[in-house]
Amino acid sequence: MKQIHPKIRKMEWSYAEEDLSARAEMEKRLAETARRGALIPYAELHSAILKDFLNYISYDSYMRSGFLASAIAVRKNTDEPSEGFRSLVDQLGLVGSSKRDDFFVFWSQEVQKTYDWYASHST
Numbered sequence: 001m002k003q004i005h006p007k008i009r010k011m012e013w014s015y016a017e018e019d020l021s022a023r024a025e026m027e028k029r030l031a032e033t034a035r036r037g038a039l040i041p042y043a044e045l046h047s048a049i050l051k052d053f054l055n056y057i058s059y060d061s062y063m064r065s066g067f068l069a070s071a072i073a074v075r076k077n078t079d080e081p082s083e084g085f086r087s088l089v090d091q092l093g094l095v096g097s098s099k100r101d102d103f104f105v106f107w108s109q110e111v112q113k114t115y116d117w118y119a120s121h122s123t
Contacts, residue, residue, distance in 0.1 A: 022049045051084040058088060065117055071110035081107050 016023050033040040054070035061069035089095055095106045
């Protein structure tokens with residue numbers, strides 16, 4: 001067996017040792033993919049876990065102060081909200097119509113609420 005590189009033993013983990021559930025889900029997805037002899041896009045690997053965390057953060061900010069903090073998490077190429085945010089808003093029935101423009105008005109209001117709240121609550 002090849003000797004383990006000594007530097008790997010010294011690596012520090014910001015999240016993996018603390019969030020056992022998320023780590024187990026990622027390991028499960030990797031194992032399932034490997035058993036099929038396939039590759040998995042990075043986005044697919046973490047999207048469900050990221051969505052869960054962002055939805056929980058929004059739940060917490062909404063319960064505490066009435067805004068969805070994950071509104072500021074956007075797609076890199078478009079600066080628009082993710083499908084996960086849209087799904088959360090739809091699930092909660094927070095926009096009265098299915099019109100794209102109505103959703104974007106709601107989203108921009110949530111972005112501003114998030115900016116305002118964090119500006120007035122510095123650590």
